[in-house]
Amino acid sequence: MTGYELREMRPQDRLPVAELICLSTNAWYQAHGKPLIFSGGPRTTELHFDLYHSLEGSSGWVAEDTRSGAIIGSCFQHIRPTHVSLGIMNVHPNHFGRGVAHGLLQTIIRVAEREGKPLRLVSSAMNLDSYSLYTRSGFVPRQAYQDMFLAVPKNGLNKAVAGLDMVRPATLADVPLMGELELAVSGIRRDGDYRHFIENPEGIWHVSVFESAPHRLEGFLVSCAHPGCNMIGPGVMREDEVTAALLLTELNQHHGRTPVFLLPVDRNALVREVYSWGGRNCEMHFSQVLGSFTPFQGVNMPTFLPETA
Numbered sequence: 001m002t003g004y005e006l007r008e009m010r011p012q013d014r015l016p017v018a019e020l021i022c023l024s025t026n027a028w029y030q031a032h033g034k035p036l037i038f039s040g041g042p043r044t045t046e047l048h049f050d051l052y053h054s055l056e057g058s059s060g061w062v063a064e065d066t067r068s069g070a071i072i073g074s075c076f077q078h079i080r081p082t083h084v085s086l087g088i089m090n091v092h093p094n095h096f097g098r099g100v101a102h103g104l105l106q107t108i109i110r111v112a113e114r115e116g117k118p119l120r121l122v123s124s125a126m127n128l129d130s131y132s133l134y135t136r137s138g139f140v141p142r143q144a145y146q147d148m149f150l151a152v153p154k155n156g157l158n159k160a161v162a163g164l165d166m167v168r169p170a171t172l173a174d175v176p177l178m179g180e181l182e183l184a185v186s187g188i189r190r191d192g193d194y195r196h197f198i199e200n201p202e203g204i205w206h207v208s209v210f211e212s213a214p215h216r217l218e219g220f221l222v223s224c225a226h227p228g229c230n231m232i233g234p235g236v237m238r239e240d241e242v243t244a245a246l247l248l249t250e251l252n253q254h255h256g257r258t259p260v261f262l263l264p265v266d267r268n269a270l271v272r273e274v275y276s277w278g279g280r281n282c283e284m285h286f287s288q289v290l291g292s293f294t295p296f297q298g299v300n301m302p303t304f305l306p307e308t309a
């Protein structure tokens, strides 16, 4: 007897799930003496439900407490052509340690097994509760990232970076090349996500590509400006120099804001360049993969919306 039931997320779960994501995530940060992640309250975390019910192949699971009927756990899955990824995992703090997260995780592992695809996620290297949850179930940390934030001045960040003249806003015609590039660099493909970001129905996305010659992309980078997520990523690039040009361009979409982005720790020249722009570290994350994995052949910048390692 677990005392809870796992079931697929339904439209009427939208507000309780937003409450849970906000409360559970903030509780962890508060308990560890850190600033709240979702300082704008549960209205800002409605974004997860909304986005993951409009992206093709994304959906969610909840755990419902048998006695109270309350939603005490939630998690999202993203079924993509090459892999499945696991979205934000949350359990109500009153119900920590009951195996709720383990149950949700096993459900999504079964989905990945049924699909015959690896399961990927991004987990905090500082939150041992979630780190352990995944490694106990066979996930392997494959890449470490430093989460950095950078306060972009109101009139923009003016830095000399090579290749800026090859960066331009992405168009829908770029999507197949973006898909091929991500497959070559990160071993995964998710064209539908990129189509969505470029179409931008929520009005929160911006996408840039680095085009070195006609129909030759060296990298692309997405950013998101929403009170529930102000991040630069996802993106993939062949080289550090390409990353610097794309990152500067996307940072400059966020005048007066302080976006967060994840840089691979082994790209030290890039990391030091970003320090020189004013970047500061705030956390560490791992790409974790259950199943087959090909080492990255370039720079991979994951994000938490949607989370794909």
Ligand SMILES: CC(C)(COP(=O)(O)OP(=O)(O)OC[C@H]1O[C@@H](n2cnc3c(N)ncnc32)[C@H](O)[C@@H]1OP(=O)(O)O)[C@@H](O)C(=O)NCCC(=O)NCCS
Pocket (backbone or CB within 6 Å): 024, 025, 028, 088, 089, 090, 091, 092, 095, 096, 097, 098, 099, 100, 101, 102, 103, 122, 123, 124, 127, 128, 129, 130, 132, 133, 136
């Ligand atoms: C992380 C979180 C989801 C875990 O939820 P939970 O329902 O309490 O977790 P479970 O009860 O299923 O336990 C998770 C597993 O991790 C294990 N674990 C926890 N801390 C551990 C440690 N330090 N070392 C080894 N194992 C550990 C538990 O023993 C358990 O393993 P088991 O099921 O094989 O016994 C929950 O703490 C939470 O919502 N935190 C705030 C939000 C968050 O951090 N989300 C994760 C974002 S990726």
